[in-house]
Amino acid sequence: xxxxxxxxxxxxxxxxxxxxxxxxxxxxxxxxxxxxxxxxxxxxxxxxxxxxxxxxxxxxxxxxxxxxxxxxxxxxxxxxxxxxxxxxxxxxxxxxxxxxxxxxxxxxxxxxxxxxxxxx
Numbered sequence: 001x002x003x004x005x006x007x008x009x010x011x012x013x014x015x016x017x018x019x020x021x022x023x024x025x026x027x028x029x030x031x032x033x034x035x036x037x038x039x040x041x042x043x044x045x046x047x048x049x050x051x052x053x054x055x056x057x058x059x060x061x062x063x064x065x066x067x068x069x070x071x072x073x074x075x076x077x078x079x080x081x082x083x084x085x086x087x088x089x090x091x092x093x094x095x096x097x098x099x100x101x102x103x104x105x106x107x108x109x110x111x112x113x114x115x116x117x118x119x120x
């Protein structure tokens with residue numbers, strides 16, 4: 001059970017535990033859920049905090065549709081790394097703090113969301 005990962009684009013890992021009399025059967029399963037479901041179930045603090053803020057701004061359905069289309073990996077990791085790199089290279093950002101990344105990331109994603117709505 002120590003090797004279970006969070007839900008991602010490959011599916012959601014889970015443990016099946018069956019007791020049959022004095023015998024126990026344990027098996028690791030992978031449930032291949034649609035990306036929309038993975039976004040709704042994601043419990044990573046970074047992803048879920050941004051997802052929940054988007055819920056407040058745009059509603060659940062629109063948020064899930066947007067995230068599924070533009071972030072099918074169910075992760076903001078690449079975007080966070082891009083922001084961190086920019087902050088580290090920016091001579092204006094003398095005292096870079098990793099806590100600066102999430103507000104910037106939220107603004108970036110919110111802007112992408114609004115732009116995606118305009119293109120509809």
